[in-house]
Structure formats: C-alpha cells, structure tokens
Amino acid sequence: MKKHGSERNRGIEPTKNRIMDAAQMLFAKKGFDATRVQEIADIAEVNKAMIYYYFKDKDALLYAVVERIIKGIKDAIPRYLEEEDNTIDGLETFLDFYIEYLAQNSSFVRLMAWEILSGKHIQSLAMDYFMPMFFLMREKIAKGVDSGQIRPVSPEHTIFSIVGMNVFYTIALPLIQILLGGDPLSAEMLSKRKEEVKAFVMKGLLPFEDRRRI
Amino acid sequence: MKKHGSERNRGIEPTKNRIMDAAQMLFAKKGFDATRVQEIADIAEVNKAMIYYYFKDKDALLYAVVERIIKGIKDAIPRYLEEEDNTIDGLETFLDFYIEYLAQNSSFVRLMAWEILSGKHIQSLAMDYFMPMFFLMREKIAKGVDSGQIRPVSPEHTIFSIVGMNVFYTIALPLIQILLGGDPLSAEMLSKRKEEVKAFVMKGLLPFEDRRRI
DNA sequence: ATATACTAACTAAACGGTTGGTTAATTATG
DNA sequence: CATAATTAACCAACCGTTTAGTTAGTATAT
Structure with a gap:
C-alpha cells in the first residue's frame, strides 16, 4: 500500500502534504506575515527543520501552496x-x-x-x-x-x-x-x-x- | 503663536500626526504585521522611540489610526x-x-x-x-x-x-x-x-x- | 534681569525575546 | 550499506520595546 519513500509518517498523509495543509490553513487564517514557521510545524506535527527539508524557505512554501490551489481550481x-x-x-x-x-x-x-x-x-x-x-x-x-x-x-x-x-x-x-x-x-x-x-x-x-x- | 510646550517640529504637522499618517499609509499598503516600526519612524521622520513616547505600543498605534478614521467617517x-x-x-x-x-x-x-x-x-x-x-x-x-x-x-x-x-x-x-x-x-x-x-x-x-x- | 527648577520633546544605544533558517548527528528504509 | 527522513540544538538577524540621557523652551524665585 505504501507509495514512495519512507512511511514512518505520523498519520496517513505524507509529511510534505501535512506541511502544506497546515500552511494553507494558517496563511488563510492569519496571513503570511503573522504565521510562524513553528506554528506550521506544530499543526503538521513535524519538526520545524522538515519544512526546510521540503521547501527552500517560507516563501517557497507559500508559492507551493498557492500553486497547488491554482492547479486544483x-x-x-x-x-x-x-x-x-x-x-x-x-x-x-x-x-x-x-x-x-x-x-x-x-x-x-x-x-x-x-x-x-x-x-x-x-x-x-x-x-x-x-x-x-x-x-x-x-x-x-x-x-x-x-x-x-x-x-x-x-x-x-x-x-x-x-x-x-x-x-x-x-x-x-x-x-x-x-x-x-x-x-x-x-x-x-x-x-x-x-x-x-x-x-x-x-x-x-x-x-x-x-x-x-x- | 506657539501653542504649548516646545515647538521644534520637523515641519508643519505635529509629530504625533506625522506618526499616525505614516502608520496609516503603511498599514494600508502592507498590513500591520508586515509594517516595521522603524519604517513608520523613517517616513514620519521621527526617532523610533517617539512612537513609544506617544503610543503605548504598536497595537495602540493601530487602534489610534483606526479610531481616527472612524471618527472622520x-x-x-x-x-x-x-x-x-x-x-x-x-x-x-x-x-x-x-x-x-x-x-x-x-x-x-x-x-x-x-x-x-x-x-x-x-x-x-x-x-x-x-x-x-x-x-x-x-x-x-x-x-x-x-x-x-x-x-x-x-x-x-x-x-x-x-x-x-x-x-x-x-x-x-x-x-x-x-x-x-x-x-x-x-x-x-x-x-x-x-x-x-x-x-x-x-x-x-x-x-x-x-x-x-x- | 539672572539664575534655578521644571517639563515636553527628542535621541542614541542597547536589551531581550522572537523568528527564519542551518547543521550535524540519528534513525529508519530498501 | 546507502540513501532518505527526521530530530535536537543552535545561530544570526531582526524587531518591538526600554532606558538613560539630552535639548530647548518656560515658569518661578531671587
């Protein structure tokens, strides 16, 4: 059933998606500038460094979220x-x-x-x-x-x-x-x-x- | 002609107003969280500490600006x-x-x-x-x-x-x-x-x- | 009038907590 | 074993806020 990479995930969702979900939710609620990277990590149940493992920086995470939305819409x-x-x-x-x-x-x-x-x-x-x-x-x-x-x-x-x-x-x-x-x-x-x-x-x-x- | 206290203002406008004008302009343009207190000070041509001389904190400055707007409107x-x-x-x-x-x-x-x-x-x-x-x-x-x-x-x-x-x-x-x-x-x-x-x-x-x- | 005391306005510098971002080591996976 | 995933600890820069001190104008006492 496992798709790719490792799967010692917290839940069902892959780590990268959990990060993006949490980011989208917080960016939408409080705005980019008021959202702390640590908050995203907490909600995604992920170590903060994982965010920088998957994304270059906070901006890149925003772009990724926006792009995903646009693709979906x-x-x-x-x-x-x-x-x-x-x-x-x-x-x-x-x-x-x-x-x-x-x-x-x-x-x-x-x-x-x-x-x-x-x-x-x-x-x-x-x-x-x-x-x-x-x-x-x-x-x-x-x-x-x-x-x-x-x-x-x-x-x-x-x-x-x-x-x-x-x-x-x-x-x-x-x-x-x-x-x-x-x-x-x-x-x-x-x-x-x-x-x-x-x-x-x-x-x-x-x-x-x-x-x-x- | 002098009203009260000292009057070594930069220009015509009283310092407090210049701060509020700069703050309103920046809050409107970039939002509260993305606006730096130093930016406000720079645009108002005021030492950063003056902002805290006239306002308790950044939040109080926002309230003051909003209140002024509401009063005017x-x-x-x-x-x-x-x-x-x-x-x-x-x-x-x-x-x-x-x-x-x-x-x-x-x-x-x-x-x-x-x-x-x-x-x-x-x-x-x-x-x-x-x-x-x-x-x-x-x-x-x-x-x-x-x-x-x-x-x-x-x-x-x-x-x-x-x-x-x-x-x-x-x-x-x-x-x-x-x-x-x-x-x-x-x-x-x-x-x-x-x-x-x-x-x-x-x-x-x-x-x-x-x-x-x- | 002159010295004295007082005050509002203002400044430079620094403090201390926060934040985005990094690193080096560890653990799991195939 | 080699690679990918994950973590704790760390760091430098930033940013809001404070502080300690200065300046200039004004009121008061002499």
Whole structure:
C-alpha cells in the first residue's frame, strides 16, 4: 500500500502534504506575515527543520501552496464557464456553483485575498490564475450581450461586480456573522444568499425589452 | 503663536500626526504585521522611540489610526443615508457618492480590509463602525421595499452585495489594473464604473411591475 | 534681569525575546 | 550499506520595546 519513500509518517498523509495543509490553513487564517514557521510545524506535527527539508524557505512554501490551489481550481471553475449552453441559464447555474464553491473553499479565497491585498506576487497570480478565468467570463458575457440575452453592459465591470459581491461575502464572514447573527455558511443562509444574488444579478443584467415582451 | 510646550517640529504637522499618517499609509499598503516600526519612524521622520513616547505600543498605534478614521467617517457616509428623500433617487445619489468616497479613501478601505481579514479586532470594529452604517442602510432599503419602490429583496443581502462589489473594486486595485490595463481610479475609469454599477444596482432592485407599467 | 527648577520633546544605544533558517548527528528504509 | 527522513540544538538577524540621557523652551524665585 505504501507509495514512495519512507512511511514512518505520523498519520496517513505524507509529511510534505501535512506541511502544506497546515500552511494553507494558517496563511488563510492569519496571513503570511503573522504565521510562524513553528506554528506550521506544530499543526503538521513535524519538526520545524522538515519544512526546510521540503521547501527552500517560507516563501517557497507559500508559492507551493498557492500553486497547488491554482492547479486544483483550474479544472473546477472553467467547466461551468466553458459549457456552450444558453448564456442566461448558464449564468444562473454558474452563480449557484460559484457561491457554493467559494463557501466550500473559503480557506483559499481568504488566502487569495491576503495575496491580493499585499500585492507582492500579484503579477504572477494574475497571469497564472485570474487572467484565464477573467477572459473566459468576459467572452461569455460579451456573447450574451451580442445575442441580446444580456443588456449592453461592460463585461469587465460586470465581472468585477459579480466576483466582488461574492468574494466579499466569503472574506467578510466574521463580520457578516456578527451583523446577521448566525452562521453565514449554514445551509439555509447559503441557499438564501444564492437566491438573493441570483435574482439581483439576473434582474440587473436582463434587458428591458425582454421583460416588456412577456 | 506657539501653542504649548516646545515647538521644534520637523515641519508643519505635529509629530504625533506625522506618526499616525505614516502608520496609516503603511498599514494600508502592507498590513500591520508586515509594517516595521522603524519604517513608520523613517517616513514620519521621527526617532523610533517617539512612537513609544506617544503610543503605548504598536497595537495602540493601530487602534489610534483606526479610531481616527472612524471618527472622520462617521459624519461622511451617514449624511447620504439619513436624507429623507425618495429611496430610489437617494440610492443613485448614494452610489455616486459611495464609489467616489471609496476611491478617494482607498487607503483606509484597504486598512479596514486587512482588519476584517485578520479578524483580530472585528468585534469592536463591528460595534463602533459597521453596525451603525449597516442599520441605516438596512432601514433605508426596507423602507423602499415597503413603499414598493424596490422589489422585495432581503435588505441584508442587498447591502452585502452592494458593499461587496464596491469594496472589492477598491481592494483589488492592483489586480484590476492588470486586467483592465489602465488606472482604475482615473476620472474616466471611475465614471464608467459609477455608470455601470448604478445601472446594475438600479435594474437589479427595481420591481418588475414598475417597469411593465411604463 | 539672572539664575534655578521644571517639563515636553527628542535621541542614541542597547536589551531581550522572537523568528527564519542551518547543521550535524540519528534513525529508519530498501 | 546507502540513501532518505527526521530530530535536537543552535545561530544570526531582526524587531518591538526600554532606558538613560539630552535639548530647548518656560515658569518661578531671587
């Protein structure tokens, strides 16, 4: 059953993965600068030196975590954007999926938020991660505008608005919890959120004409 | 002309203010944890010990900066929410003002974002700052819903969406700059943003019925 | 007026704990 | 045995914070 190398591991997971998991969790929670290498080691149940055995330095560990996230996400989101169905139906499906996805993966949404704020690696992040998704979404919306299914909006600004309203909900979770007085990620809350966002976005993007003709 | 004590200041601004200005700028740019006390001192052109002469510690300096921001903002935003005019017109006016305001004060929008992400002082921040604004906005929207000027949305989620889409634009500036290929805070870009957001929000919130009756 | 006492503002230097990173030796594995 | 994995101990640099002392202006006493 053992895969490679030695296996006197603490648990099931290989050491390197445990380190990356712990790092991702802490980077997401407290940010890179506030995270101590020793903390990562403690949570991963690993000697601190092991981190430097597998990674050049703390920065390299961050890169590895981010890269792993990007690799994992590159399949997920685009699937719902590349489908060639009706733009409007596709948009609603996408929103359902997107909100669920952000909620389920709030850990790396937060990590991305830290990264965007710090701006330290924004160039490579934009190239590797944001741009591909951005272009896909832009084309999708532009197609909807051309076909008249969506009113003549700016695709770029529409993307910023949709992404912004959803990402904010994930990032500001602790604040929203206080304001709402309940877990914003609970099943009911989240389905309420989906309904509200879908209605808001759809009505915000549909052309007048289509509505009048009903 | 001298007010009190000695006045061998470096420039016009009192030392304490220079420290707070430098701190605010750096906290906003790099975050609290990545900001070195020495950097603050350098930019404020002050001996590092002066920071501890005026503030108990680095944390106290952060609190002081945040408090100053909140004090300054508490007059600004609510003015546009407390006016008792028509909800719909008020909403458009508010969006114009709000987007301009965030753009003009991106420094402490970013600082607030760092704070929200870290979540360390979220409780007091929510009480002192977010809750009052949140309640004002909620009542405003609820009133619009009751009067039928706004379709039956959840005021809470509507607020999160509107705040989110606008805050995101400010926070993600470096990223948006890359994606858009131009300064997102330039006059043209910003006025374009305002138009797009206003149209999106208004159409997203107006009831069907009103539109059909036209 | 002049000397004296006092105070706020300011500085250079260092302290002491923390942190990212290293090393050399040890243990397990194939 | 050779290689990979793991560990305890260590280190230098850094960073927030303190300290001990200086400067200059102001009030007070003589």
